[in-house]
Amino acid sequence: xxxxxxxxxxxxxxxxxxxxxxxxxxxxxxxxxxxxxxxxxxxxxxxxxxxxxxxxxxxxxxxxxxxxxxxxxxxxxxxxxxxxxxxxxxxxxxxxxxxxxxxxxxxxxxxxxxxxxxxxxxxxxxxxxxxxxxxxxxxxx
Numbered sequence: 370x371x372x373x374x375x376x377x378x379x380x381x382x383x384x385x386x387x388x389x390x391x392x393x394x395x396x397x398x399x400x401x402x403x404x405x406x407x408x409x410x411x412x413x414x415x416x417x418x419x420x421x422x423x424x425x426x427x428x429x430x431x432x433x434x435x436x437x438x439x440x441x442x443x444x445x446x447x448x449x450x451x452x453x454x455x456x457x458x459x460x461x462x463x464x465x466x467x468x469x470x471x472x473x474x475x476x477x478x479x480x481x482x483x484x485x486x487x488x489x490x491x492x493x494x495x496x497x498x499x500x501x502x503x504x505x506x507x508x509x510x
Contacts, residue, residue, distance in 0.1 A: 379399075379400045380398070381396075381398055382404065382443045383396055384396065384441075384442035386414050386441070386442065387438040388410070397443055399443055402504050403503055404501070404503070404504065405501055406499055406500045408499040410432065410494045412492075425463045425466045426470050429466075429470035429471065432498045433471070436498055440502055445504050446502075449505060450480040450500045450502045451480055451481065451501055451502060452500065453475075453481070453483075454483045454485070455483065455496070455498050456490060457486055457496055458488070458496070460484075464484065
C-alpha cells in the first residue's frame with residue numbers, strides 16, 4: 370500500500386529531545402494530520418536508562434516527557450493526543466502510582482486510553498507508552 374494511493378505523504382519524525390529509536394522504526398510518523406508515536410520507554414534523550422532506584426513515578430515522568438518532546442517536534446502536544454496505550458509489567462503495584470503522574474498531565478484533556486499488563490518490555494523497563502495525536506492548528510492557538 371503506497372502513500373500516493375491515498376494522496377498523502379508519510380513523514381518520519383526525529384528529535385534529539387527524546388531517546389533515539391533502538392531498532393528499525395521511527396520515533397513517530399506523521400500522515401494526514403495525525404502523529405503516530407512509537408512506544409516510548411523511560412530512557413533519557415541521551416539514550417540512558419533511569420537509575421536503579423527510580424520509582425514507577427520517575428519512569429512515568431520520563432516516558433511522558435519523551436512523548437511530549439516527540440509531539441512538539443511534530444507540531445503537536447500532549448493536549449492533542451486522541452489515544453494513549455500504556456503497557457505496565459506489574460499492574461497491581463504500578464497502576465496507581467503511574468496514574469498519579471498521568472493525571473498531572475491529563476486532567477482536563479483526557480484522551481481515550483488503554484492500560485495493559487504485559488509480561489515484560491524491551492530492555493527490562495517497567496513501562497511503555499504509545500500515542501496517536503493530531504497536529505496543532507496554529508491558526509487556532
